[in-house]
Amino acid sequence: MDCHNKSPEVQVGKDTLKFLLMGNPNVGKSVVFSKLTGVEVLAANYTGTTVGYTKGKIRNLKKEGILIDVPGTYGLEATSEAEEVAVSFVKEGADAIICVLDATNLERNLNFALQLKKFDIPMIFVLNLVDVAEQQGVIIDSEALAKELDAPVIPTVAVRNVGLRELITVMEKVGKRQKEVCYTAEKELVEEEETRWKEIGRIVEKVQTLVEREPSFTEKLGYVSMQPWPGIPLAILVLVLVLGFVVGGGKAIRGVLLLPFVYNVYEPAMTAFIGGFITEGTIFYNVLVGDYGVLIKIIEWPFALVLPYITLFYIALSILEDSGYLPRIGVLMDGALRKIGVQGGSIVPFIMGYGCAIPAILGSKAATTHKERVIVASLVSLAVPCTAQTAAFFVLLGDESIWMLVGVYGLSILAMIIGGSVLNRMLPGKVDPMLLEIPNLLKPDVKTVVQKIKIRVKHYLVEAQIPMALGILFAAIIAETGLIHGISDFLSPVVTGWLGLPGEAGLALMLGIVRRELAVLPLLDMNLTSLQIFTGATVALFYLPCLSVLAILIKEFKLKTGLAIAGTTLVAAFLIGGAINQTVRFISSIL
């Protein structure tokens, strides 16, 4: 076998040192990476957070050096797309591998470490999570371990910067390698398994001391949360609390703080200001500050209506992610999820999808079969509203009646069940049975969580604003120039005839191509009936994923599958929305 195939392209200067950051999943590699390079990558407490690789220049190192954050892997036989990335990196070689070990699970981590050592690349070991190990009564003698591994071992608490300076000191000593790495003896690895585990047993015996400890509160909670009783009621309670926090909190912030500001301060000020230059009533004036005025909507929609919900949702999601609770929900749901062709572990990309579909689709790389990946990506694109759209729903439906909100989310879940079952039957192949490590339940580190929320909110502010602004500008021009009437006439067989919406609602459909929440927000100012609101929301829910999601779908699954997924969502939107409208009208006509 050629060991140099399939290597990802890495451009490195001639004298730049290349360090690979490797190890089992969920041991803290991404945290170490962010701290050493200052490059922000997301870390979370479950297997498969990092699915692609990130490169970063190492700060505070006297020489020129780059560090590569590699997805975690249990062994050198790749079992998912994410693990393939990792394996191809070792085969490409590096000047040194920084292998991160989880101090709470030394045995299994050494199994990977000893395999890595065979590649004959200089190694530096980072013994991370020593704080958690200590709480659990696990004491590891890092000096003895260094002797056994014949390489430096640095104990760290990565989230609190403990030990990172020592790590840099050791990294200074690494030199540029000339040798090519070529390791092909994969058969040998299998034969060696027996002896390797014996060796591991011997090392662990020597370096690890266990102290009897009463299980801590988090350990007990970790245990009960994966029992069907009381785990399932607990999961429902968590869901209700999160919803209450996001819906209630968002409504309060926008009602008390943001909307009064926009309507009472910003809008009058802006209108007066523009009025000073441009005569009221002209087209240009209306485009800027009229009904769909860009300068008004560009503040009202993304900041006053959507931002509070986005922030609160990511606060909740980030805490849940770092606690290690999500995989436990996956375990409880596995039996049910398997019926729609996904494993319990895939609950994580679904939950992420309620934030944004892009990380969800990328995260599905951790799935072990392509079939499962396609199912997850399709269902997320079809029926999981992102936070921005959810925020728009809360405003549109929540103000009408809470039951409409429940109805739309019920429809979303129903569509996932039906869609999943159909795809599961239709797509060839089968989905692997679940085999998933359950992480320790941890008290999330406040700084890490705050950092993560910042990254995500910033991402919304930067990435979403340009398409949003263009969309709003486009809407303003169409609406204010009267072009809207031509478009309404053109779309009216579908929009008015089939969906029962006013002609202007065509605007929502056009904007919805750009971003999901824009398929909802224009409906706000149209004085719709309850039925129209519900139909509009349903269409928006299933309607095309936004442009960026479409791009990711095509990139990850090729043009054909990407367009097939998008096309299906479009058809589903019109079919289901229209069916609801026609049925309700029919029933009320005979009553």
Next chain:
Amino acid sequence: MSLYAIKKEHRCIIENLPKIGLLKSLGLREGINVAIKSKQPMGGPVIVQVGRRCVAIAQDIAKDIQVREVN
């Protein structure tokens, strides 16, 4: 007997397991002592404690793992 047949909170020693690379990488191998920590309804997985960590194993796989009960 199979791992799936073991009751909650009982321990057993693994005697034979299917050739799934990930099983071994997760630390499940012949001769080790594991404890069942929970069993999920609706054909869901069993949760097994291996060393200091819990692993969820699907029913299909658990049925293929041969064990000897110890208690």
